Amino acid sequence: MRKFYGFVIKEFLHIFRDKRTLIILFGMPVVQILLFGFAITNEIKDANIAILDLSKDATTQKITNKILSSKYFLLYQNLNTYDEIEKVFRTGKIKEVVIFEQKFEEQMKKTGKANVQIIVDAADPNTGNTILNYTTAIINNFVREYNPTSNIPYFIDIQSRLRYNPELKGVFLFVPGLIAIILMLVSAMMSSISLTKEKETGTMEVLLVSPVKPAQVIIAKVIPYSLLSFINAVTILLLGKFVFGVPIVGNLPFLLSEVILFILTSLSLGIFISTVTSSQQVALMISLVGLMLPTILLSGFIYPIENMPLFLQIISNILPARWFLIILRDVMLKGSDITYVWKETLILFGFLLFFIGLSVKNYKVRL
Amino acid sequence: MIRVIKFLIIKEFKQIFRNKSMLPLIFMMPLLQLLILANAATFEIKNLNIVIIDKDQTSLSRNIAGKFKGSKYFNIVGYTFNQKTAEREIQNRHADLYIEIPNNFERDLIREQTNKILVVVNAIDGAKGSISNFYVQNIINDVNKEIAEKYLIQSNTLVAADFKQIDLNYSFWYNPDLNYKTFMVPGILVLLVTLIGTFLSSMNIVREKEIGTLESINVTPINKIQFIIGKQTPIWIIGMFELVFGLTLAELVYHIPFLGSPVVLFTFGALYLSLALGVGLLISTVTETQQQAMFFTWFFMMLFILLGGLFTAIENMPAWAQTITLFNPIRYFIEVVRLVMLKGAGFADVKNHLIVISIMSVVINGLAVFRYRKTT
């Protein structure tokens, strides 16, 4: 037992003597969450648009004002002819052109209908679609207000409740995702490198001929990294809460134990990676290039899984991060307890056992 | 001078191609990811799971419920009279939202001239939540419109022109089908090429430092520029190959429009790669071990990727963040890719991008070469 303890100390020393890695390990999550909290968002704000008003009457003016006075849109340019549309889009500076037909108000008075055309730059389809939706909503609102109530017998309205995130803050979506990604990548990377490095430098053999069992060696390595990752997770949670107001509605100890579970799962994935290669470089490439993009894209971090094609949803199932993200969001933002996330928790456990099992098997075979 | 570089390049290629575990990671994995992951990115919100509480049970309320049923955006997953049940369905993720048509809805509507339907939405994903809200609003607008039109027909005093509507047409340019792949595939390719290029070059020299062969080289009269060029060139070649091959593959599989000239794109790519490699090189001059090099690289890559304008638009960011992205090479490449492929931009249109990347490349590479020392 004392030998084991000695190994744990050794691992801690390794880590703390490597100042550069340490800076990145702790600094990275902080920088990221600050950046993403303040900078990344899906919400449209101050989008530049151009207006081609062929009518220039009081009504088109009202509509234009309504559009521009919303926080979503800013006027970039007033156009005068159709030809200018292509040119202004090519500058890449605007996302949308709103076109009012000639004699707009007149048409409206005479026939009750007038035409507005919206052209959206859909090179980025997400933004394009959202911009169209917002513009349409504003115009629809205008129509409602424009129609005198005497012409309508009655009128249905909706009352919206936005659960869990009443102010529609983007960070609510991103902070849990960030925690998941950083924990997964850091844990997997660190454990896989640590083991392959020992293999490469030959110190692994020294460890293996010592009376300490391989399992103990591995666990001794895992402990410091678990601690590090845990500190990271807590840091992000604190920053999220106090800087961005991302609440922790659910039970805190429960949340933290799920976090620990995920950390262990990611570490076991790293260990598994280290059993399939003896080169640091390969381990790094697998952990990084292999895990990074799929985790960002398929875990539900930014893109909703429900909207993906079926085969991708299936692939997403084998990413531990996907399940953890569900747990995290539910517990943090909805205050769910185990009854709501038992399935996901069980799955994470399953992953943990699976990776450990495979690693042990590989270890025996290889060495 | 060149001859020495040639020897180094040959050595590098031999080592790369002999490394059986790395080869699939450098070549197959990125291309696989490109093909598969491109399908992931979509914000098109459909299949919203909705629970309907209809306490009114009148023809009007059933009409409203029917509209949700017929809508391509909504998927009715349950009917209930119990609000608690509906709330639970949201909490356990079976439903994204629910609406409640209250008791005596129709009666009160006619009496008071207005009435409200309750809409409760899971708004954790803010964008999704507000879009959901918007679609509900659309349906209710339709209902209101029907009501008004019916009234119009029955009325004696009103004419069509009294009911004001706006005829709204819309069209999407540059991507009429809202094809997300058109947008994502080139972007993901850029990310992958950047990742591989920067990682390989950051670990390249550090690896030799760690295993000791760097000393053998440093003790020869080779000068550091020859050495750096010799080490980096093969990676650059691999990066260009992946860029070209990846794009071709993407064309074949996804039929992405390519309005502009490949020459423009690949010229930019060549310059961009030299910058990406330069960043890797710079990192390798400030680190001692492969582990450190990798962590540094990862740090910057995560930042660049998430602030690159691929997953979230740069225009949505606050001004200070947008300023930061001016230093992000990925941002420029993504813009160029879009401009060239989707809008047919030529050299003149991307001239600013070219200039910026060139300057950045010269500065970063210069700094790296300056920092690299054969003698410690």
Place this chain on the structure above:
Amino acid sequence: MENKVNSGSTDAPVCASNDKSINKVDLKGTDEGVCATDNNFVCVVENLTKKFGSFTAVDSISFSVKKGEIFGFLGANGAGKTTAMKILCGLSKPTSGKVMVAGYDVYKDAEKIKKNIGYMSQKFSLYEDLTVLENISLFSGIYGLTDKQIKEKSEYLVNKLELEKVKNTLLKSLPLGWKQKLAFSVAIIHDPDIVFLDEPTGGVDPITRRQFWELIYEAADRGVTVFVTTHYMDESEYCNRVSMMTAGKIAALGTPAELKKEYKAKNMDEVFVKIARG
């Protein structure tokens, strides 16, 4: 005959030399005359010191190496041998002191030195994932040999080292002894004035060790100066002169015979022990 040099010695340039007429000669661009007699010395070191922070690895050592001699640099592990050697090779900058190698000043012309020296590090450092021929070809190319020369050299070396059967095998599959011999040959592939060998026979069997020293003798006969560090004391008997370092200083300097006589020792092992004990 001045043979024993103590550390921290005099201001006058110190030359350990058999030649009594010591002239100060200006060498190839250096202002400070470093002690030499015509071209007799390939390496002159004066009060060389190397510090890492507050730790002094090399403490004001001085010695010279004559052309064509086999100079042994002995000492326990951690005495500072490798550090000193790296400075002589231009891999590391001195903290202070004068160093001249192959006629060039190590401060100003480190790169020029590299054209004229060879080096074999303690840790095996040829490319394990390249073949015998590829390693030879690579380093020959770097040193500027023509294609024809490379071909000739490759054939010659492969024959001499009996690596004909494995010339296209990756180095990582070869036994250590063969790799070390190859590393030595690659170090002198460009016929340098002086070759530095850092513990070249570490971990190698006695027969291979003997073969290795035969290679060293051959090189010395051809006029290549050999500067070798080792902690095998019996190998020190093969050197023309040896110096012994302890704790960063040179504790003794002279031919093996002289040292054995001075320390009244039967062999170099005893000399070392006596010196180490202080």
